[in-house]
Amino acid sequence: NFMLTQPHSVSESPGKTVTISCTRSSGSFASNYVQWYQQRPGCAPTTVIYEDNQRPSGVPDRFSGSIDSSSNSASLTISGLKTEDEADYYCQSYDSSNRGVFGGGTKLTVL
Amino acid sequence: QLQLQESGPGLVKPSETLSLTCTVSGGSISSSSYYWGWIRQPPGKGLEWIGSIYYSGSTYYNPSLKSRVTISVDTSKNQFSLKLSSVTAADTAVYYCARRIYCTNGVCYPGYFDYWGQGTLVTVSS
Numbered sequence: 001n002f003m004l005t006q007p008h009s010v011s012e013s014p015g016k017t018v019t020i021s022c023t024r025s026s027g028s029f030a031s032n033y034v035q036w037y038q039q040r041p042g043c044a045p046t047t048v049i050y051e052d053n054q055r056p057s058g059v060p061d062r063f064s065g066s067i068d069s070s071s072n073s074a075s076l077t078i079s080g081l082k083t084e085d086e087a088d089y090y091c092q093s094y095d096s097s098n099r100g101v102f103g104g105g106t107k108l109t110v111l
Numbered sequence: 112q113l114q115l116q117e118s119g120p121g122l123v124k125p126s127e128t129l130s131l132t133c134t135v136s137g138g139s140i141s142s143s144s145y146y147w148g149w150i151r152q153p154p155g156k157g158l159e160w161i162g163s164i165y166y167s168g169s170t171y172y173n174p175s176l177k178s179r180v181t182i183s184v185d186t187s188k189n190q191f192s193l194k195l196s197s198v199t200a201a202d203t204a205v206y207y208c209a210r211r212i213y214c215t216n217g218v219c220y221p222g223y224f225d226y227w228g229q230g231t232l233v234t235v236s237s
Contacts, residue, residue: 100160
């Protein structure tokens with residue numbers, strides 16, 4: 001099976017833009033979509049990006065997703081950072097047998 | 112509004128079987144548009160995909176857990192369940208149940224989890 005590797009932590013100031021990467025160890029993101037989940041302390045995860053770059057209703061357009069096929073990586077970009085964006089973020093995708101894999105998670109600090 | 116609620120023992124002894132049930136309300140588990148899944152999170156660690164089940168009983172399991180995991184569905188009760196055998200302390204985690212998108216507008220693919228339960232902590236200890 002493949003792995004999804006994320007940076008352990010990132011930090012940025014309010015109002016700035018931050019990008020969180022998610023690199024796939026084998027296989028291709030072209031074969032399965034990437035999702036991004038936000039998890040605040042003590043809460044269940046919620047989806048901020050699905051199908052690589054789609055936002056569920058209610059998620060602000062400050063959140064965007066992209067795929068870079070050349071580096072086999074996905075990215076979550078959050079612009080106009082707010083303190084409420086401080087959370088853990090997880091990427092997730094599937095293997096060729098439709099079994100799910102989560103990245104290790106990235107702790108976003110907005111300071 | 113769809114709701115999912117996990118239930119089951121919060122304490123399980125090593126070598127025994129962990130059993131959890133997820134009750135779905137506000138929607139039918141028999142919908143052809145969704146799979147139903149289990150995800151866990153050890154304290155202070157990341158999310159781990161355990162497996163998913165369709166209302167017909169079709170399942171997908173994490174290869175690393177496959178030998179110990181069984182996920183089943185009871186459409187009459189609108190519930191699905193998780194059994195994890197031969198547990199150790201490493202299985203201590205918050206266990207979440209969730210709904211996973213499967214078919215949208217006639218196109219079927221492994222999609223994202225759109226509704227989650229609140230999670231339940233299961234501790235493995237003697």
